[in-house]
Amino acid sequence: MKMKIIHAIFDDEQDVLSVVKDLRDREIEVNEVYSPFPIHGLDPVLGLKETRMAITAFIYGCIGLTFGALLIYYIMISGVGKSWPMNIGGKPNFTFYHNLPSFVPIMFECTVLFAGHLMSITYLFRNKLYPGATTTSPDPRTTDDKFLVELTYTDNKDDIIALLKKSNVTEINEKDEI
Amino acid sequence: MNKTTNMYITNRSVSIASLVMILIGLFSVCIAFITDPHAAWTNLLFNNYFFLGISLFAVFFVALQYVAEAGWSTILKRVPEAIMTFLPYTSIVMLFIVVTAVLHFGGNHIYHWLEPGIMTEGSANYDKIIAGKEPYLNATFFLIRSFIYVIIWVYCARRLRQISLEGDLEGDIGEKSYWKGLRVSGWFIVLFAVTSSTAAWDWIMSIDTHWFSTLFGWYIFSEWAVIGFASILLMTLLLNKQGYLRHLNDSHIHDLGKWLFAFSIVWTYMWFSQFMLIWYANIPEEVIYHMERIELDNYRFLSWFSLAINFIIPALFLMSRDAKRNKNRLIFVCIVVLIGHWINSYLLFAPGTLHDHGHLGILEIGLGIGFLGLFIKVVLTSLSKRDIELKHHPFLEESKHLHT
Numbered sequence: 001m002k003m004k005i006i007h008a009i010f011d012d013e014q015d016v017l018s019v020v021k022d023l024r025d026r027e028i029e030v031n032e033v034y035s036p037f038p039i040h041g042l043d044p045v046l047g048l049k050e051t052r053m054a055i056t057a058f059i060y061g062c063i064g065l066t067f068g069a070l071l072i073y074y075i076m077i078s079g080v081g082k083s084w085p086m087n088i089g090g091k092p093n094f095t096f097y098h099n100l101p102s103f104v105p106i107m108f109e110c111t112v113l114f115a116g117h118l119m120s121i122t123y124l125f126r127n128k129l130y131p132g133a134t135t136t137s138p139d140p141r142t143t144d145d146k147f148l149v150e151l152t153y154t155d156n157k158d159d160i161i162a163l164l165k166k167s168n169v170t171e172i173n174e175k176d177e178i
Numbered sequence: 179m180n181k182t183t184n185m186y187i188t189n190r191s192v193s194i195a196s197l198v199m200i201l202i203g204l205f206s207v208c209i210a211f212i213t214d215p216h217a218a219w220t221n222l223l224f225n226n227y228f229f230l231g232i233s234l235f236a237v238f239f240v241a242l243q244y245v246a247e248a249g250w251s252t253i254l255k256r257v258p259e260a261i262m263t264f265l266p267y268t269s270i271v272m273l274f275i276v277v278t279a280v281l282h283f284g285g286n287h288i289y290h291w292l293e294p295g296i297m298t299e300g301s302a303n304y305d306k307i308i309a310g311k312e313p314y315l316n317a318t319f320f321l322i323r324s325f326i327y328v329i330i331w332v333y334c335a336r337r338l339r340q341i342s343l344e345g346d347l348e349g350d351i352g353e354k355s356y357w358k359g360l361r362v363s364g365w366f367i368v369l370f371a372v373t374s375s376t377a378a379w380d381w382i383m384s385i386d387t388h389w390f391s392t393l394f395g396w397y398i399f400s401e402w403a404v405i406g407f408a409s410i411l412l413m414t415l416l417l418n419k420q421g422y423l424r425h426l427n428d429s430h431i432h433d434l435g436k437w438l439f440a441f442s443i444v445w446t447y448m449w450f451s452q453f454m455l456i457w458y459a460n461i462p463e464e465v466i467y468h469m470e471r472i473e474l475d476n477y478r479f480l481s482w483f484s485l486a487i488n489f490i491i492p493a494l495f496l497m498s499r500d501a502k503r504n505k506n507r508l509i510f511v512c513i514v515v516l517i518g519h520w521i522n523s524y525l526l527f528a529p530g531t532l533h534d535h536g537h538l539g540i541l542e543i544g545l546g547i548g549f550l551g552l553f554i555k556v557v558l559t560s561l562s563k564r565d566i567e568l569k570h571h572p573f574l575e576e577s578k579h580l581h582t
Contacts, residue, residue, distance in 0.1 A: 054498060102454065
């Protein structure tokens, strides 16, 4: 069966919230909502899962910490197969833990650097914002002052239209297939 | 459980328990002064410092909410307001210690630089370095400063509580008392910025007279912040468990949990910043401070132990969002952090006054319990006098519907 799309356009984010709630209560699939700004409380209404960004931050931080420790171990501590031993102010350079206090800032910075940058990159990739990515919004007005709810339907078109018309919808556009 | 009344009703068993705790404290302090007055003064000073920090930070917290025009904390504002009624008690004990130190009354030799002859050239115990600090570290100025701090803090604490109680009678949204409170808070924050640092130098840093750290004021402030937030959060959660503070939701405790988490890390950051520079430069008169704490057998374990639990427990246990919304976990972390900082408070004083014959023993714990009992008694009494939730406040509705 051929899938069809409806674009419903709204002026106010509160209307979007209530209409999405009504539609999902009737088990009508809401594909996507396009909005100029984040709408508070839309995520649970749309049934989106909570972000796992915090977990990635922890993992990236751990990677950064490990990297920082290995880096400073290679650079500063003498031994076979390692970098030139550094003698700074006569501090011991044979063991890692004797010098640990002076290594903490480097390890800390590496943790922050890795967590910050890798999180940003993860965020961009998860949102498919690769270099050269183009807009996915079907209507440029959603970057200004309009809110667009995208619905897919198979055969219950009249129900959907009737439901939408009961709300404060300003425009209903029908599109063929995906 | 929902209570229809908005008043805190003092619990009989809690009252009896707090009285028993006060008696334990009095008993310990008597034993301490009979057996070893020198150790007893340190004991009294550090326990008092710990509770002074908690009650003083509660004033700062209330002032901060006014100045930032923050709405989230309004429903639990009576909790820090009750805690700050303990400030006069700790202030009096502090002034008592300061005055007796100046008079050398009862074997109070906490402040080495107050010893007679230490600043007179030719005297047997003349110390050139300490003599050079005379313009700041002299008995008269020390007394004047101590009194100024206490007067400012206690005045602002009383005024802020009074204004908040006026708001309950004002009606409407309590705008008038809010603006009054904002003005007092502004002054308090400005004065606190200076006095918190100088009080830390005078009362704590001057014990290790030769040693100084430019970071010390902030180090002490961060410790006050941790114990202050831990106490506010712990009291809020315990009251909520008994059915009070009906409007408290996950977002409020999440916000307080964030503060606790953040300031635990700030404290560790300060601790480490101070430690690393001294360790790296390795100048004898600076490293003595950490040598006394890390190299002496009676403090070594306590130093590392308190550092570890004050950092690792809050950092790991409160890292995720869900953890900061979990009441039992927050209660656990608050208690651990309070114990950890209590030990650390001991380490701020004891190595400087008692050197290698100080140890954290039963008398210190006994007096700590006594202070805790008095704290519970005073705070719960002032909590029970007025409504536990504010009636009229510009941000009351916002706070009731806090959602993050």
